[in-house]
Amino acid sequence: MDLSFLEQLLGASTEEEEGYRNIWVVAIAWEAQLRPCDLQVIGKARDLADSLGAYVNVLLIGEAASQELAQELIAYGADAVSWGQGYPTGLSLRDFFNERKPEILLFADAAGGRKMAPRLAQRLKTALVTHAIDLSINAEERSLVVAVPIYQGAAYRVVECKTNPQIATVQAGVFPTPEYDSWRSGDIEEVELVWKPQPPLTQVPAPEYYIPLERADIIIAGGRGMKAAGWQMVEELAAAMAQRLPHKAIAVAGSRGALDEGWIDRKHMIDMTGQSVAPALYIACGIRGTFQHFGATEKARCLVAINHNPDAPIFKQADYGIVGEVEEIIPALIEALAA
Amino acid sequence: MDMTLPKEYDLLRRMIRDVMENEFGPVAEEADEKAEVPFDAINVAAKAGLFGIPFPQEYGGSGAGETGYVILMEEISRVDSAMATVVGAHIGIAAMALYVDGSHALKEKYLTPLAQGTKIGAFCLTEPGAGSDAAAIKTRAVRTNGKWVINGTKIYISNGPFADLFSVLAVTDPALGARGGVTAFVVEKEMGTKIGVVEKKLGIRASATSEVIFDEVEVPAANVIGQEGLGFVTFMKTLDLGRVTVGAASLGGAQKALEMIIDYARLADRYGMNLAHQQQVQFMIADLYSWIDMLRGQVYRTAWMVDNHLPFAREAYVCKLMGSEIASKAVSYAMEIHGALGLSRDYPLERAFRDARIAEIFEGTNEIQRIIIARDLLKEVGVHIEP
Amino acid sequence: MRIVVCIKQILDPDTIKISRSQQAIDDRGARKIMNPPDRWALDAALRFKEADPSIEVIAISVGEPQVEDVLREALALGCDRAILISDAYVVKARAAGLAQIVAAAIKRLRNVQLVMTGHMAMDTGSGTLGPRVAIELGDWQVLLNADKLSLEGNHITGLQHADEKYYESSYPLPAVATIVQTPTHPRYAHGAEIINAYRTRNVEIWSSLALGIDPSALPAPTTGRQLRLPPARQMGFMLEGTPQEATQALVAMLKERRVI
Numbered sequence: 001m002d003l004s005f006l007e008q009l010l011g012a013s014t015e016e017e018e019g020y021r022n023i024w025v026v027a028i029a030w031e032a033q034l035r036p037c038d039l040q041v042i043g044k045a046r047d048l049a050d051s052l053g054a055y056v057n058v059l060l061i062g063e064a065a066s067q068e069l070a071q072e073l074i075a076y077g078a079d080a081v082s083w084g085q086g087y088p089t090g091l092s093l094r095d096f097f098n099e100r101k102p103e104i105l106l107f108a109d110a111a112g113g114r115k116m117a118p119r120l121a122q123r124l125k126t127a128l129v130t131h132a133i134d135l136s137i138n139a140e141e142r143s144l145v146v147a148v149p150i151y152q153g154a155a156y157r158v159v160e161c162k163t164n165p166q167i168a169t170v171q172a173g174v175f176p177t178p179e180y181d182s183w184r185s186g187d188i189e190e191v192e193l194v195w196k197p198q199p200p201l202t203q204v205p206a207p208e209y210y211i212p213l214e215r216a217d218i219i220i221a222g223g224r225g226m227k228a229a230g231w232q233m234v235e236e237l238a239a240a241m242a243q244r245l246p247h248k249a250i251a252v253a254g255s256r257g258a259l260d261e262g263w264i265d266r267k268h269m270i271d272m273t274g275q276s277v278a279p280a281l282y283i284a285c286g287i288r289g290t291f292q293h294f295g296a297t298e299k300a301r302c303l304v305a306i307n308h309n310p311d312a313p314i315f316k317q318a319d320y321g322i323v324g325e326v327e328e329i330i331p332a333l334i335e336a337l338a339a
Numbered sequence: 340m341d342m343t344l345p346k347e348y349d350l351l352r353r354m355i356r357d358v359m360e361n362e363f364g365p366v367a368e369e370a371d372e373k374a375e376v377p378f379d380a381i382n383v384a385a386k387a388g389l390f391g392i393p394f395p396q397e398y399g400g401s402g403a404g405e406t407g408y409v410i411l412m413e414e415i416s417r418v419d420s421a422m423a424t425v426v427g428a429h430i431g432i433a434a435m436a437l438y439v440d441g442s443h444a445l446k447e448k449y450l451t452p453l454a455q456g457t458k459i460g461a462f463c464l465t466e467p468g469a470g471s472d473a474a475a476i477k478t479r480a481v482r483t484n485g486k487w488v489i490n491g492t493k494i495y496i497s498n499g500p501f502a503d504l505f506s507v508l509a510v511t512d513p514a515l516g517a518r519g520g521v522t523a524f525v526v527e528k529e530m531g532t533k534i535g536v537v538e539k540k541l542g543i544r545a546s547a548t549s550e551v552i553f554d555e556v557e558v559p560a561a562n563v564i565g566q567e568g569l570g571f572v573t574f575m576k577t578l579d580l581g582r583v584t585v586g587a588a589s590l591g592g593a594q595k596a597l598e599m600i601i602d603y604a605r606l607a608d609r610y611g612m613n614l615a616h617q618q619q620v621q622f623m624i625a626d627l628y629s630w631i632d633m634l635r636g637q638v639y640r641t642a643w644m645v646d647n648h649l650p651f652a653r654e655a656y657v658c659k660l661m662g663s664e665i666a667s668k669a670v671s672y673a674m675e676i677h678g679a680l681g682l683s684r685d686y687p688l689e690r691a692f693r694d695a696r697i698a699e700i701f702e703g704t705n706e707i708q709r710i711i712i713a714r715d716l717l718k719e720v721g722v723h724i725e726p
Numbered sequence: 727m728r729i730v731v732c733i734k735q736i737l738d739p740d741t742i743k744i745s746r747s748q749q750a751i752d753d754r755g756a757r758k759i760m761n762p763p764d765r766w767a768l769d770a771a772l773r774f775k776e777a778d779p780s781i782e783v784i785a786i787s788v789g790e791p792q793v794e795d796v797l798r799e800a801l802a803l804g805c806d807r808a809i810l811i812s813d814a815y816v817v818k819a820r821a822a823g824l825a826q827i828v829a830a831a832i833k834r835l836r837n838v839q840l841v842m843t844g845h846m847a848m849d850t851g852s853g854t855l856g857p858r859v860a861i862e863l864g865d866w867q868v869l870l871n872a873d874k875l876s877l878e879g880n881h882i883t884g885l886q887h888a889d890e891k892y893y894e895s896s897y898p899l900p901a902v903a904t905i906v907q908t909p910t911h912p913r914y915a916h917g918a919e920i921i922n923a924y925r926t927r928n929v930e931i932w933s934s935l936a937l938g939i940d941p942s943a944l945p946a947p948t949t950g951r952q953l954r955l956p957p958a959r960q961m962g963f964m965l966e967g968t969p970q971e972a973t974q975a976l977v978a979m980l981k982e983r984r985v986i
Contacts, residue, residue: 090865111888115870118854122861125822125945130852133984150850151739155751157850160950174984201893245986273685281985295606302985316611320979321964322972332969336977347924350799354915361911388917401917
């Protein structure tokens with residue numbers, strides 16, 4: 001439970017205690033906005049801090065950092081925010097944290113943190129756990145326990161940090177974005193670090209080859225059963241998924257039936273006589289599930305089937321199945337994803 | 340006895356597999372459908388040295404010997420049998436004839452571009468009326484003004500339509516015939532060879548086979564491979580080597596078919612089809628595995644004999660005979676197990692099935708191989724069988 | 727100038743198996759390969775060498791003696807030299823210590839202007855070697871997770887993927903660049919170079935002592951670790967109820983499994 005609000009009412013200060021005591025998160029103001037990935041880390045840091053009886057401090061940097069965004073971070077769960085406009089040099093970042101002595105230091109596994117975290121860890125000659133998908137606290141040791149995927153997700157390694165500070169980068173999307181609570185309050189200070197000029201970045205369009213079917217994280221596939229509902233419903237589901245998960249590669253594909261109906265081209269046919277795929281999630285809409293379709297999707301790590309026929313073989317291959325008319329289930333799913 | 344392959348061969352195999360899976364895998368189906376040779380992929384393969392694997396590095400090859408060559412053919416056939424025909428005709432017979440008996444000067448001039456893959460070779464032996472009976476060839480070479488003039492027609496020549504260099508067997512002394520009257524030549528396309536009918540084939544469609552016509556083609560005297568009159572010996576030695584690699588290609592094809600069978604059985608089992616549990620299917624898998632494992636032993640042992648300059652002709656006949664029959668068996672078992680999917684033109688098995696048949700035919704039909712093996716064995720006990 | 731490419735030998739993720747009974751990775755029969763992103767990094771370095779033959783490309787790896795095989799592969803692909811840092815101490819080094827060892831070797835080589843490596847090791851890698859080495863070399867610039875690299879004048883330029891956008895960024899040398907895999911296949915080694923890599927060429931073996939590293943001063947690994955397997959898939963779970971109930975339950979379960 002978050003008692004920091006109460007403590008503040010009672011006049012307790014949010015100053016750091018002696019030694020390595022608090023959780024720090026480094027957030028980056030990116031194009032005048034807070035990034036969802038940073039907010040997710042702050043949300044999780046809030047949970048960890050409550051179980052440790054510690055505070056969540058955020059260092060907000062970036063050219064768009066401001067008092068207003070710092071205030072927003074408080075509303076998202078930070079107890080105190082130090083902010084400064086710009087990007088600090090590695091040395092000043094090291095000095096900052098040497099002075100503040102975080103017990104746990106977290107970064108989003110995204111632009112900025114990906115480079116800052118290992119460089120800081122090397123300056124401190126300490127360990128760093130990257131790509132975390134889960135964080136918890138070993139209460140006895142007061143140590144951070146981090147789960148990271150290895151062998152491309154075939155297994156997880158659970159790492160217990162035994163350093164000061166305990167540093168980790170956290171993957172985007174694994175924790176929910178915390179609720180905005182405008183009643184929260186906390187300390188905000190502007191800090192003066194040594195800023196360094198950023199080399200100019202020229203944004204360029206995404207190279208076309210970045211999301212081929214076989215590299216998609218999520219595939220929404222439709223079959224002949226989409227006839228009554230219309231193929232655009234498959235596209236709508238993919239769009240809703242993309243809306244919810246902006247950091248994932250999402251693709252639309254179809255079964256042999258969809259090819260026969262002319263809804264997809266050959267390159268997007270999931271079948272042993274077409275493409276075989278291995279996404280993290282495969283949603284089969286109105287696909288009966290022939291053997292050839294099964295052979296091409298068996299490496300999917302999670303398969304969801306939506307079909308009106310309870311005896312369709314696809315249900316035996318699916319992790320989760322919903323029996324029903326696609327034109328009723330898909331809109332409901334789109335709604336559930338948006339919630 | 341150390342039967343392990345040195346580590347460089349592991350890396351060589353991985354490189355070849357990489358080239359085949361990345362460059363040929365994605366285009367093999369379309370090349371077969373359109374009966375077009377995939378030249379873009381072939382250029383990549385040539386850059387990686389695939390057209391000169393067995394030959395010494397001084398002639399632009401990789402210096403991997405016969406052992407490297409059987410690895411090459413095995414890996415090519417896993418992905419694309421048509422390519423195995425292109426490479427087999429190029430290295431295994433066309434360039435090999437130059438390598439076994441050509442002079443140093445001739446090798447420098449012609450083997451080097453062949454090994455580098457900048458020129459493609461074809462081997463011109465078969466004629467109408469002289470197929471497996473190679474001694475019956477009629478193509479004639481006559482010496483005029485210090486040159487040879489070649490006349491005649493060769494048929495079923497692999498790589499014929501796009502080859503730059505031809506190893507050609509022609510009669511130079513009709514009186515002597517195969518015993519001293521036949522000479523081997525290397526002929527450049529620019530010397531005036533013509534391409535006749537291009538065959539439309541059932542299998543190995545992404546390789547090209549045609550007539551090669553010699554009409555008053557003038558060839559310099561220096562282009563004789565080995566000694567005048569001993570061309571038949573050169574070509575027979577070359578074909579002995581070629582047989583080893585037909586075995587190696589068959590090994591790759593059969594192994595791939597077995598892998599497809601096992602993977603299909605696994606999939607079917609997960610889908611809930613009662614396939615892997617049928618004893619009939621288990622017997623097929625066990626038999627195929629045993630045959631393939633013995634074939635692998637035979638092919639690599641024969642390659643080792645070649646590399647160590649031991650006599651290997653009989654072993655090579657066995658490689659070709661058993662290899663081609665095991666490969667045919669493997670794809671027909673695979674067809675049986677895959678059911679209707681095996682017949683789909685969008686699934687690679689149908690192509691493998693059409694491609695496998697040729698191995699029993701080219702480089703001497705299996706009937707001829709049997710006759711020669713038997714004759715050779717009987718000769719040892721004093722029974723001479725005249726052709 | 728010299729370009730150093732850091733290469734790791736890994737177990738091919740496609741050849742490892744999971745043992746649920748032992749709750750362990752079964753790596754018997756797993757193949758050892760060059761970490762694929764490192765191969766892309768090597769390819770980029772060799773392209774620079776093709777454009778400017780005065781560039782010398784040197785492959786470096788750290789580990790057990792059998793790691794030599796990936797360095798021979800690097801030689802076959804076209805590296806000028808290959809160096810394996812191997813002794814009883816360095817094989818135990820992790821993260822911070824490893825970066826110190828690699829940086830010491832790079833300093834020893836002199837005139838190294840660019841260090842390249844894959845964006846992460848596809849086995850159990852953390853993707854931190856590049857930025858860590860940059861610090862040890864005296865705060866070199868880092869071009870992180872880039873592809874489509876070019877080397878012009880005194881700058882390394884590449885396409886970076888950050889927060890679902892793509893940027894072209896450029897850094898002055900000396901710099902460290904980490905490279906991502908793209909669908910464009912890197913070069914194949916020539917058959918002759920493969921044979922020569924084993925028969926006539928040499929992998930240099932360096933030790934930490936020769937690099938002037940005091941093994942006892944290397945940071946000790948500072949973490950405890952154990953393996954956990956994802957739960958086994960249970961097929962055929964049917965979600966009942968109205969479309970709203972069923973889809974809400976589905977979204978909850980997918981979230982629970984961290985699929986969405």
